[in-house]
Structures are given as C-alpha cells and as structure tokens.
Amino acid sequence: MREPDVVVVGGGPAGIGAALAAAESGQSVVLVDEHERPAGQYFKGPDGSSKGSQRIQHLRAELARLGVDVVSRGLVWGIFEGRDVMVVHDGASEHLRPSAIVLATGAYDRPVPFAGWTLPGVMTAGAAQTLVKAYAVLPGRKVVLAGAGPFLLPVATQLAEAGAEVMLVEATPARAWLGLAPAAARVPELVREGLGYARALRRLGVTRLSRHKLVRAEGAETVERAVIAKVDGDWRALPGSERSLDVDAVAIGYGFLPSVELAESCGCALRFDDDAQAWFVAVGESMETSVPRVYAAGEITGIAGNVVSFWEGRVAGASAAGNEELATEARKQLGPRHRFARALGHAFRPRPGLWEGTADDVVVCRCEEVTAGEIRTRIAGGCASPKALKDWTRAGMGLCQGRMCGSTIGRLLAEGTEKPLVEVPRGSVRPPVKPVPIHVLAGTEVPS
C-alpha cells in the first residue's frame, strides 16, 4: 500500500489540472488513467503540430517536471471508505491510501436507442471523432451525423477534412445558435472557435439540415441507409417527411452523460440537471463532494467543455492541497465560461421527441439484448426500479454495467410510472465500477 498526498482519477483536462495544481502546492500526487498516456477526450490523438497537440505535450511535460506519478493503463475499480483507492494496473491490483482524492472521470455520448442502432457502422459522434482524430481511420466514406449541440460542429469538420462526405442533421432550428449571443459576449475564444467550424463546414461543402433527426438506420450486416425526418419544436418526427439516404456510417450525438459511477459508488451525493436530464456529482465552491476530502472536477460535475474542466481541476487540486490562494486564482477563470456552458446546455437540451415512442422491438440493453417492449411489460407488471428490471429482464447486467441502457431505463420507468425522471430510483452502483478479470480480484484484500 502506498500513501501519497493526493490521488487523481482520470487523465483528461480536469485530472491533469488537478494533478498539476496539487503538485505545484508541494503535494505528492498519483494520477491514474485508463489510456496509454494522459489526454482524455479532448486531447486524444497522436503528437502533432496543432495547437491542441502542443498544449497536451506541454501539460505532460509539466506533469513530469513536477514529479506527478502517472499510472497509465490503470483503472480505479473501487474507492472504499472515501479513502482506499483500488487500482488495477498491468494485471495486478494496487491499494492506494491518499489523504485526498480528486475524481475526474469524464463523460461519454448520451446513448439514444432507435431502430437499427445496434448495426455495425452506427456509432456515437464521439466514436466517429475518435476514429478519425485519434486513429486516422475514417468511420465511413458517406456519413450522416445527426443530433444536437455544439459538439457536432468539430466532429463534422474533422470528418469532412479527412475526406468523408458528411451530412449534418440537427434537431434544433438554426436560431438556437442566435439565442446564445448574450452569454457568448464574455467568451470570445469560444465564439471564434464556433464560427471557425461554421466557416469550415461551408468551405468543405457539408450539407447542413436543421429541424431534422435520424429516425432509423437500415442494413443487413452493416449500415446501408439512414432514414431522417423533419421534426417539430419538441423533436417529434413529422409524418410523411421521411427520406432515406445511402450511407456507410451513421453517427449520433445528443450531448454527453457524466461518468459518475465511481463517485456514486464512493458515496458522493449527486444533483439532477433539468436541462441535461441527467445526474452529476454535486460539488461546492472548492469542488469538494459530499464526502470529505473527495473532490470532483470536469464533465462529471457539469458538461462545460475542456477549458472549464481544466480550471475546475485546478480548483480541486489546489483545494485538496489546502492552497486557497491557487484555488481562488483558478476560480476566476470559471464564471463567464460556466454561464456560457449553461446557456449551451439549455439551448440544446434534449426534447421529449428524442425518447418518446421508442418502438417495442428496439433493443435498449445492448449487452443482454433486452427490448423496450420487454421492459415496458415488466414495468406494467409492477417493476418500479432499475434493480427490479435487472432481476427480471437482465437489462443492465451486461459488461457495460448499464452505461448504455441506464438512462433509457430511467426514461421508460418515468413514462410507465408517470413520474418525472428526477423521482425515478437510480440503479445501485457497487465496485468494481468496470469489469475486472476475476483473477485480479481474487488476490485482492478489499479494505473495509
């Protein structure tokens, strides 16, 4: 067992910011991240000369210079008693007992089931971006990218720049962007970035359709067609407006859901965000959670982009180190950016048409292949919680541990029990928060 001052979980902008601020404050820091090297979702990809790549190379150099112990390809599978951090690394388990923990586990694309979403070639916007940006592989030659929100712009640009023929299908009207103007005035760098994408999309000849959504994907062994339709203001498809497009990949992006499982399993209180229709880790001014000495930063506390994540990380790391001055300094970077993030979250919040009417034969739990119909039948029969549905249908029992179906199951429960989502019970989360080979756990003494 090692006892560093601070353990940071997650090597994205938030985790890196936290590790740096704590190390600058004289703390010994261990940073654990699942990937080959610290980057997270925004900075992933090979070294190059782009501004983003320069920035992450600089941040990695800073981690090294300040002596942060970076454990890459490491998974934190559980945190016990708010202080015992269990890591699997290179096939072995390690036990860390720090005096403070910073959780910075990030987010993933909101899964939204529709007919054909399990076909090969149907993927999240994040997956399409990861393929092209981090791995230099096109997801397809002819891609429909559908959804809502600012993240679609960089993805469409990156796909088109790499040579794919892209159609960008947005559920929101074009004026959704204009409504952002008041909040945008204080974040000129983000406005420049957004306008840059809009120009690039025009230059690259990307077709852009507002007020449309993807209604299904079709194909035999792989996706061959994307069917889109016009939508009303609630994102309900207008009858008779369907049209079918030949494609070899489909990507969908309706915003992100936070990876709160580790925080939740460690007892941190969550807060419900009405716009995102999702639960985030609740934090105070210093980014401390409801569990003393456990901090949280980045997308798990609210979807706000990489810059906010980094500065929140710095607040958390400095606070964990008791360095009030550094925390106050970092906090100054947050105000206007937080306000802009909230405006974005509101403008592109999912509307009811997104999840209403998921057909009974659509698979909701991809791992255990449980359909919306089976789940609805059980709810009608009295199952009133994710736990009961898991016991009766196996939904949520697979390897993804409910990350792909959990939000939809919540929705179906809300619909079937006529409650708002915020009142629907959540599934319980217990370690290991991601599957760990049994031989690793077998040799491990779990602290109690």
Next chain:
Amino acid sequence: MPTTSRPASDLRLPGGGAAVTISVDGSPVVAREGEPILAALWAAGIRALHTTAQREEPRAFFCGIGICFDCLVTIDGESNLRACMTPVAPGMSIETQRDPGWQGFAHA
C-alpha cells in the same frame, strides 16, 4: 453504394505507426503498431466484430472510448476483450467471436 466490397485501405488516412501484420480469423491483416485493434479491423473492412449470444446479430463498436463493451473480440485466445482499448502488437491473433457470455468477469 456497396459497403462490404470496399478495398481494405480505403478508410486509412495518412499517419500512424509502422505497418505490422496481425492475424484475424486466420487471415493476415496489415495494421499499424500501437493503434487499437478496433482501428485496424475497421480499416480492413471487417464489420461484425462479434455476434450476440441471443439474437445472433452482428455488432461492432458504438462508443469507441471503452464504455459500451460492444467491440468485443478474442485476442490471443482470451475472449470478451475490448478492441478499442487493446493496442495492436506484431503477431497478434484476433478472432471475431460468437459471444460466450460474461463469465470470467467480476460484476457489481
């Protein structure tokens, strides 16, 4: 547009590590050292990475970032591994799989 008969290198963009050969279901596939197996298989035109246990449906990846567990393949004899999280190494042997279920993993 035909999608299955596409030439293998069609989706590759410039860049990446040195070319190495791995075996996929017994056939040689050219990959780049260090890239995730997922990237190599997708670029080679392989679409069904696994077939589900109940409905026997073809599946590939969905999230691409290690969350969805839908890019499961068998690597050097070990089944149910995520192609997106496992880097290519020379001489690796990959098999697309018929899902064996989830035994061998500890679960919450």
